[in-house]
Amino acid sequence: MKKISRLAVLGSGKGSNFAAILDALEPGAKSGSGKIPAEVVLVASDRGDAGILDLARGAGIPVEVIRESQYRTRLSEDTERNLVAVFRKHSVDWIILAGFLRVLKSPLLEAFPKRIINIHPSLLPKFPGLNAWTQALEAGETITGCTVHYVDAGVDTGELIAQREVPIHAGDTPESLHARIQVAEHQLYVEVLAELLQQNS
């Protein structure tokens, strides 16, 4: 019998990648197209006002707001330990980062080895970190793209899984380029998750 993986999605922003994933889930799990053999059992955010939480609530998915006062760009060990407990309670198999703006460290990475995935809006190892599309424009590139990778303790440094190229057009602004990259992100993330979760079922 096909295994339906249980996903937790972490994000800090509007959640367009999460929306693309949601559309591609098992029809029985939520109302998806069935490309990804999974259901999203929890959405967590470090921002209580993030759009991704509204999307999750609208889809009837439990949400968790991560309270972190000690650090701005990572989570404290205690916060990560609490999150691991929440993920275990929901029997989470995979953690999917979709615009989560903090790096993860050992309690989480150790609890879910090779089970935490991220998408980044550049052809890594080029342009890690914030506003990767602006970095590509400022570097005078003609091609950029997006990358799905395993998460390690660095900033966008984990093992690469798949990449998709996106052209940079003359006259592109940061906004127009980011929008074009996001179209590619939504396709690539769904394709990679479909393949990865089928292999690991």
Ligand code: GRF
């Ligand atoms: C995406 O561009 C993703 O690559 C980056 O953060 C952005 C999140 O966008 N890590 P969204 O919240 O999925 O719309």
